[in-house]
Amino acid sequence: MKYALRRIMALVLTMIAVSFLTFAAFHLIGGDPAQAILGTSATPERLELLRHEMGLDRPFLVQYFHWLAGFVTGDLGTSYSYRQPVAELIMPKLGVTFVMVMLSFLIIVALSFPLGMQDAQHSEGKFSWVWTVIGQICMAVPSFFLSIIVSYVCGIVLRFFTPGDFPDMYRHFGSALHYLFFAAVCIAVPRIAMCARMLKSTIIGEMEKSYVRTAISRGNDRQAVLKYHVLKNSLVPTIAFLGQTMAEIVGGGIVVEQVFGIPGIGRFLVSSIATRDYPVVQALVVIMAFWVIMAGTIADLINMKIDPRLRLGGGE
Amino acid sequence: MMKKKIWNGYLIAGLVITSIVLIWIIVGQFYTPYDPTQMTGAKLQAPSAAHLFGTDKFGRDIFSRVMSGAGTTLLVAVATIGIGAVAGTLIGALTGYFGGYVDEVLMRLNDVLTAFPSILLGLVVISILGPGKYNVILALGIVFIPGYARLMRTAFASQREINYIISAQLMGASTARILAIHMLPNTFSTLLPALTIGFNNAVLAEASMSFLGIGVMPPDISLGYMLSESQGMLRTAPWYALSVGTVIAVLVFGVGMIGEGIQRIGKEDL
Amino acid sequence: MLEIRDLHVKFHNRDREAVGGISLKIGDGEILGLVGESGSGKSVTAMSIAGLLPRKQCDYSGLVLVDGQDMLGADRSVLRQMQGNKIGVVFQEPMSSMDPLMKVGEQVEEVLRIHTDLNEAQRKERALEAMTEVELPDPEAVYNKYPHELSGGMLQRSMIAAAIVNRPGLLILDEPTTALDVTIQAQILKLLAKLNREHGITMLFISHNLNVVRKLCGRVAVMQRGLIVEEGNTDDVFFRPQHPYTQHLIACIPSRVKVIAKRERFGEEEAADVTGGDRNDDE
Numbered sequence: 001m002k003y004a005l006r007r008i009m010a011l012v013l014t015m016i017a018v019s020f021l022t023f024a025a026f027h028l029i030g031g032d033p034a035q036a037i038l039g040t041s042a043t044p045e046r047l048e049l050l051r052h053e054m055g056l057d058r059p060f061l062v063q064y065f066h067w068l069a070g071f072v073t074g075d076l077g078t079s080y081s082y083r084q085p086v087a088e089l090i091m092p093k094l095g096v097t098f099v100m101v102m103l104s105f106l107i108i109v110a111l112s113f114p115l116g117m118q119d120a121q122h123s124e125g126k127f128s129w130v131w132t133v134i135g136q137i138c139m140a141v142p143s144f145f146l147s148i149i150v151s152y153v154c155g156i157v158l159r160f161f162t163p164g165d166f167p168d169m170y171r172h173f174g175s176a177l178h179y180l181f182f183a184a185v186c187i188a189v190p191r192i193a194m195c196a197r198m199l200k201s202t203i204i205g206e207m208e209k210s211y212v213r214t215a216i217s218r219g220n221d222r223q224a225v226l227k228y229h230v231l232k233n234s235l236v237p238t239i240a241f242l243g244q245t246m247a248e249i250v251g252g253g254i255v256v257e258q259v260f261g262i263p264g265i266g267r268f269l270v271s272s273i274a275t276r277d278y279p280v281v282q283a284l285v286v287i288m289a290f291w292v293i294m295a296g297t298i299a300d301l302i303n304m305k306i307d308p309r310l311r312l313g314g315g316e
Numbered sequence: 317m318m319k320k321k322i323w324n325g326y327l328i329a330g331l332v333i334t335s336i337v338l339i340w341i342i343v344g345q346f347y348t349p350y351d352p353t354q355m356t357g358a359k360l361q362a363p364s365a366a367h368l369f370g371t372d373k374f375g376r377d378i379f380s381r382v383m384s385g386a387g388t389t390l391l392v393a394v395a396t397i398g399i400g401a402v403a404g405t406l407i408g409a410l411t412g413y414f415g416g417y418v419d420e421v422l423m424r425l426n427d428v429l430t431a432f433p434s435i436l437l438g439l440v441v442i443s444i445l446g447p448g449k450y451n452v453i454l455a456l457g458i459v460f461i462p463g464y465a466r467l468m469r470t471a472f473a474s475q476r477e478i479n480y481i482i483s484a485q486l487m488g489a490s491t492a493r494i495l496a497i498h499m500l501p502n503t504f505s506t507l508l509p510a511l512t513i514g515f516n517n518a519v520l521a522e523a524s525m526s527f528l529g530i531g532v533m534p535p536d537i538s539l540g541y542m543l544s545e546s547q548g549m550l551r552t553a554p555w556y557a558l559s560v561g562t563v564i565a566v567l568v569f570g571v572g573m574i575g576e577g578i579q580r581i582g583k584e585d586l
Numbered sequence: 587m588l589e590i591r592d593l594h595v596k597f598h599n600r601d602r603e604a605v606g607g608i609s610l611k612i613g614d615g616e617i618l619g620l621v622g623e624s625g626s627g628k629s630v631t632a633m634s635i636a637g638l639l640p641r642k643q644c645d646y647s648g649l650v651l652v653d654g655q656d657m658l659g660a661d662r663s664v665l666r667q668m669q670g671n672k673i674g675v676v677f678q679e680p681m682s683s684m685d686p687l688m689k690v691g692e693q694v695e696e697v698l699r700i701h702t703d704l705n706e707a708q709r710k711e712r713a714l715e716a717m718t719e720v721e722l723p724d725p726e727a728v729y730n731k732y733p734h735e736l737s738g739g740m741l742q743r744s745m746i747a748a749a750i751v752n753r754p755g756l757l758i759l760d761e762p763t764t765a766l767d768v769t770i771q772a773q774i775l776k777l778l779a780k781l782n783r784e785h786g787i788t789m790l791f792i793s794h795n796l797n798v799v800r801k802l803c804g805r806v807a808v809m810q811r812g813l814i815v816e817e818g819n820t821d822d823v824f825f826r827p828q829h830p831y832t833q834h835l836i837a838c839i840p841s842r843v844k845v846i847a848k849r850e851r852f853g854e855e856e857a858a859d860v861t862g863g864d865r866n867d868d869e
Contacts (some may be wrong), residue, residue: 017428029444108548129325136576140569142520144527145543145561152550210682217636218678218748219670219700221662229685230695251433255524259547269436270528273443285440289431296431307687308732 003304003311011297018289019071023064032056033278036080066291071286077279081272086283094287096169097257097264099177101249104184104191108249109242112192113270116199116238117226124205138193143252147186147259154182164261183260187252191245198241202234209233236303236310243299247292327577333570337563341390344383352381352537360553369559373549378556381542382563388538389564392453394516398513399457400518404464405507409495411465412472422465429462434517435524442530449536456521460514467510471503513576516568523564539564587756587788588612588635591852593648593658595630595639604630607648613698613756615786616777619799619820621835622809628792631809632760634658635790637673639678670697674749678761680741684733689740691717691729694748701752717744720777739770743777750781757781757789763798775802797839800824800847808832822823 034050051057055066070077076086119131155163161179161246169176206212207230215225254266261267265284272280304310350356350367355375363370369378411419429437434456441455472495475481484494519539524529526540534541537558546556595605605627613619622628633639634650637657653672657665661680669675674697679682684693696715698704704712710729717725720743721740733741742762749757759778763771779802781787793799799806805823808831809818816829826845827833836844 014428014431017424018431021428025440025444132326132576133573136569137565140516140565140572142523142561142564142568144524145557145564148543148547148550148557148561152554156551190483210677210679211685213638214675214677214683214745215685215696217638217669217670217673217675218697219666220696221666224700228689232687233685247430247433251435254433254435254439255527258528269439270530273439273530276443283441283445285432287435288433288436292433293431309686309734 004301007021007297007300007304011293014293015066017288018293019068019286020064022282022286022289023067024060026278027060027063033080036276036278056275071283076283079272079276079277079280081275081280086279089280090268090283090287092170093263093265093268095265096176096180096262097253099169100180100184100187100257100262100264101246101253103177103180104187104249104253105242105246107184107188108191108195108245111188112195112199115192116196116230117203119196120203120207121222121226123200135193135197139190141190142281143186143190144255144259146189147183147256150182151260166260166262179260180262183253183256183262186259187249187256191248191252195238195241195245199234199238202237203230206230231307236307239299239306241302242314243296246295250288250291322581323407324577324580326573326580330570330573330575330577333566334574337567337570338390340383341386344380344418345387346384348380349375350380352384353535356380360549361533363555363559370553372546372553372556378559381537382539382560385537385542386539386563386567386584387518388532388536389522389540392449392456392522392532392538393515395453396456396460396518396522397514398480399453400460400464400514401507401511403461404466405468405500405503405574407461407465408468408470408497409472412469413476413491413495413499415473415476417471423469426462426466434459435521438521438525439528439530442525447530449532449538452522452525452531456518456525459521460518464510464514467506468503471506474500475499475502494542509575509578511580512571516575518566519568587616587653588790589649589651590631590635591649591651593631593634593646593647593650595627595634595644597644598644603812604644605634608809608812608814610791610807610814610817612756612788615782615788616805617782617789617791617803619697619803619806620790620792620809621794621799621806623794623835626809627812628809629760630790632675632758632790635756636673637669637757638675666700670754671701671752671755673756673758674752674754675758676742676749676760676762679765680738680745681733681765683745684741686733688732689729690731690733690736690744694729694744694751697748697752712751713747716747717779719750720744720747722747738766739773742766742770742774746774746777746781750785750787751852753785753787755788757787759789759791761793762791764793764795771798772801778802787869795841796824796835798846808835819850 009280032051033054034045034056036049038046038050055063058066067077074087076090079086079089079267082089119128122128122131151163154160161182166179167175203226207225211229212225215229220228253264256262257264257266258270265287269281269284269288272284300310353376356377357367357371357375359373359375361367361371361375367377367379369395370381371377372381407422411422432440437459438452438455441458442451443465445451445455450558481494481498489498522531522538523540523543526538527544529544532538532541542560542565543557546560549556590608592607592608592609593605594607596603596605608627608631610618610786620628631640634646635652635657637660639646641657646658648658652668655664655668655672657668660668682689691710691713694717695709698712702709714725714729717728717795721739722728722743728736728740736744742765746762758861761767762778763774766774772779775798778789778791782789791799791803796806803820805818806823807814808823808829809854810831816823816827816832823832824836825834
């Protein structure tokens with residue numbers, strides 16, 4: 001379990017680095033929060049007073065640690081435009097995005113594995129190029145364009161759901177899930193193609209390795225070679241890839257939420273950038289980054305469980 | 317001996333599709349059937365012989381609009397991967413070749429940066445710089461640097477111990493010469509597919525950002541901007557969204573096929 | 587045990603035949619050495635015997651009989667019945683030949699999982715027996731290790747254990763000692779000789795190193811460019827080579843080694859006598 005501990009230490013360090021970078025960036029560009037709150041008509045005395053109250057006259061590092069301590073304890077500061085604690089504003093939206101992203105992730109995992117394996121098995125067949133082209137098409141259609149098509153076809157024409165009319169997820173979870181499903185599919189389609197392609201080329205690469213020849217020389221048939229040897233070896237790079245895919249799902253969600261009118265953190269982020277509501281933006285950026293790092297760490301931990309060589313640590 | 321096959325179906329199909337789209341877009345910068353910004357016919361017309369992609373709610377010809385607007389997207393994409401690839405190659409070459417302390421620090425920084433989804437980083441940079449065509453280029457260019465740096469670092473570092481590089485060092489070739497003449501050409505097989513993927517990511521990222529209203533701003537129009545414009549006309553002029561999206565998809569598909577083709581060069585069949 | 591008649595193999599992407607019509611016989615309990623430099627077709631010959639030819643990528647003709655079963659024309663399912671059951675194979679690089687994510691013990695007993703109805707405990711018992719037989723120290727511990735935790739010599743011993751665990755009649759050894767250092771090499775050769783002596787396993791030992799072959803094999807065949815150019819008793823081939831290529835191969839062996847070889851074979855005085863002239867072409 002030592003290796004897991006080491007990996008989690010690395011996670012914490014990266015999180016601190018990410019939060020520091022983000023805080024520093026917004027400290028530089030964020031302008032004067034006191035001015036933002038009080039408006040341009042405020043007197044210098046009132047500004048000075050508020051700055052002191054907010055701790056803005058303290059050294060940068062002190063401010064950072066103060067903010068970090070707040071972040072850890074759930075105090076994300078106060079929104080400029082809503083005059084409410086950021087945490088209260090974000091929480092319900094975070095839940096919606098979380099459900100959507102996880103749904104999308106599940107769809108990706110559930111479909112890309114069978115597709116990739118299927119594709120790898122028939123990679124020498126006459127029609128393998130058809131799958132390659134279909135994959136390229138899926139990767140070429142931007143998820144927000146797909147979202148527009150889906151919301152038009154499934155929403156306006158077929159009336160499977162009403163675009164723009166997102167039910168309160170915390171009261172009607174079922175119908176919210178139904179609505180989110182369409183968005184999740186739109187995020188998932190290009191990533192399914194990517195993951196399936198990645199799994200396929202990994203399996204084909206593994207099939208050429210010497211240990212496969214050994215396995216065949218022992219009398220394994222193709223299925224057994226896959227089941228007992230190749231799949232396990234292909235899993236490691238694929239899981240790492242899925243971990244990285246989380247970044248793209250979270251990123252893709254920002255746009256897709258916009259198209260479907262889903263009140264998640266992505267949509268909130270865009271509107272907060274437009275209104276220069278920096279405490280909100282800063283908190284959301286850090287949360288999204290943490291999310292991505294967590295996914296990467298979980299992928300690494302799973303891989304360490306599968307591949308004992310990764311537990312050794314040291315090099316990359 | 318193994319014959320190295322350069323041409324394959326994917327590469328040819330990709331090159332043909334991409335060339336057609338590129339020529340169409342480049343022509344669009346000098347000539348369009350109608351003025352893309354003026355009312356040229358009846359409003360909200362479905363596609364017809366006169367207006368291939370139909371008209372929008374201001375009566376503007378969508379075909380002409382897409383033709384000229386795609387140029388902005390193309391410019392942003394090319395400039396973005398230009399910045400990303402050149403800066404990334406430089407950083408990758410230096411860290412990969414010299415290794416050591418600088419390498420360590422830059423790669424840790426790289427690790428931290430990859431924690432941000434690229435569109436998120438783009439949004440943050442735009443929120444600092446403000447929207448607009450050139451800021452989008454700068455923002456996405458910066459966002460793309462770490463990826464290329466990491467890739468090129470590996471490509472350069474893997475050559476460090478190769479004999480002819482060591483002999484070039486012993487013969488007193490300058491570092492710049494070794495990097496540029498001896499090592500750079502050997503990284504092309506890594507760089508080329510990465511450029512096609514980067515181009516596509518840049519097209520999609522520009523489109524996403526402009527779609528969100530924090531990318532390219534009028535009077536410039538880009539495919540992403542038009543797509544967000546078209547969303548408001550989805551019930552009345554669905555052909556608008558469809559034509560813009562299809563052009564993006566065809567362009568990305570063509571370049572994707574080139575990338576697929578490049579990766580298969582030298583492989584036995586197809 | 588093994589009979590090859592006029593075997594031809596040609597890969598589609600090569601101009602020259604990899605194997606250009608060879609015939610070979612190995613009797614029960616015999617160890618035959620197959621020598622040649624890389625590209626001479628010796629590994630392709632081994633793959634043909636083991637049923638590992640990539641059939642779609644090459645043309646082949648002739649006859650390869652293992653224990654009476656044709657290995658060239660037979661259906662894949664028939665080949666699988668032979669592989670691991672009647673034929674064991676040990677490859678050159680033990681590290682890359684083993685599945686990096688499977689415990690060594692599970693790889694040793696894999697053949698039993700495929701070809702027998704033994705349950706898990708019985709398989710483990712047999713695996714541990716085989717691992718003891720190949721003189722692995724502390725088999726119980728090695729059983730639960732992963733390949734990256736073992737040395738090259740220990741891995742090759744495990745590979746041999748895996749190949750013999752189901753008592754195949756024929757063992758094909760494709761450069762099994764090439765990747766190992768000299769002391770380990772000697773130990774492995776000794777081990778193979780012991781297995782041959784005690785269980786009567788027939789072996790085809792492939793190597794580019796004539797001197798290694800000499801230590802183990804009673805008979806040797808020399809291959810060059812897909813053909814067998816010389817075949818015979820190891821001593822005859824080694825000390826009285828007929829074909830120019832064989833002479834060339836032997837000339838490449840340092841004379842110091844040759845002196846030792848002759849000493850081993852003929853005793854002290856005669857060795858000095860026969861070697862007199864060629865001390866100068868050392869290296």
